Amino acid sequence: MIELLSIDLSNYCSKQCSFCYNHSTREGNTLWKPQEVIAFATDCIEHGVKAVSLGGGEPFEYDGVFEVIDTLYPLCYLSVTSNGLPLENDAVWETLLKHKPDKIHITIHHPDNVEEVERVERMVKRIGNIGIKPGVNLLVGADKVDEASAVFRRLCQVLGNEQIILVPQRFSNTPSPKQLSQVAGGKPFQSPSCLLGCKRPENFCSVSWDKKVNSCSFAQGKVVLGTLDYKGVMEALGKVEWKYFSTFSQTTC
Numbered sequence: 290m291i292e293l294l295s296i297d298l299s300n301y302c303s304k305q306c307s308f309c310y311n312h313s314t315r316e317g318n319t320l321w322k323p324q325e326v327i328a329f330a331t332d333c334i335e336h337g338v339k340a341v342s343l344g345g346g347e348p349f350e351y352d353g354v355f356e357v358i359d360t361l362y363p364l365c366y367l368s369v370t371s372n373g374l375p376l377e378n379d380a381v382w383e384t385l386l387k388h389k390p391d392k393i394h395i396t397i398h399h400p401d402n403v404e405e406v407e408r409v410e411r412m413v414k415r416i417g418n419i420g421i422k423p424g425v426n427l428l429v430g431a432d433k434v435d436e437a438s439a440v441f442r443r444l445c446q447v448l449g450n451e452q453i454i455l456v457p458q459r460f461s462n463t464p465s466p467k468q469l470s471q472v473a474g475g476k477p478f479q480s481p482s483c484l485l486g487c488k489r490p491e492n493f494c495s496v497s498w499d500k501k502v503n504s505c506s507f508a509q510g511k512v513v514l515g516t517l518d519y520k521g522v523m524e525a526l527g528k529v530e531w532k533y534f535s536t537f538s539q540t541t542c
């Protein structure tokens with residue numbers, strides 16, 4: 290049974306990070322209509338999904354995101370992962386005040402960038418002050434372990450360990466599990482990737498911006514949803530040819 294559902298609302302993001310696994314750009318496409326997202330997620334919730342996570346692309350640059358939030362919030366545990374930049378806009382912030390999800394995670398892509406770290410820290414505090422649970426996704430590259438460690442220590446002064454997710458960078462800059470542990474100061478930490486071996490999750494489904502699914506957000510071989518409902522999810526997941534995947538994955542917001 291799928292209990293955790295991640296939905297990438299679009300392929301559009303004005304930040305256009307070169308390493309985005311979703312290849313989101315300012316030219317990125319949007320295929321999901323808000324009413325489709327609502328109907329799809331509602332059916333999944335009726336079939337046992339307990340938590341829905343909205344990502345992208347940048348969810349707060351998706352037209353209709355607050356409509357989606359308003360409808361799904363009473364039905365499940367609802368979280369949004371964002372780069373945080375749209376929330377700096379007063380109009381977006383004012384709208385958020387009236388349409389809150391349970392949780393918002395803001396991503397730090399460059400722990401060596403003081404401006405970005407301070408911006409995210411400020412935003413995390415603002416989010417907490419309006420009654421939304423905040424969190425941070427901290428991207429860790431093998432060449433930035435010391436910088437990420439310093440940011441992790443700093444974040445621990447405003448967030449609990451469980452609110453900080455360490456996202457290992459991949460390709461030639463992938464940190465080892467030991468380096469990730471070093472970033473967390475040897476304490477328990479969370480990561481979205483399988484660190485010691487690739488294992489297909491049984492209760493999670495990732496739905497991409499182009500309406501395909503797999504059991505992992507980062508895995509190739511996603512299968513198109515035949516129907517936009519829980520049955521479509523289960524049928525598509527049944528067709529996925531699960532392959533061993535690199536233990537570390539790239540982040541997205």
Ligand code: SF4
Nearest residue numbers: 302306309372541542
């Ligand atoms: S990684 Fe996040 S902020 Fe960067 S382009 Fe992708 S969605 Fe946007």
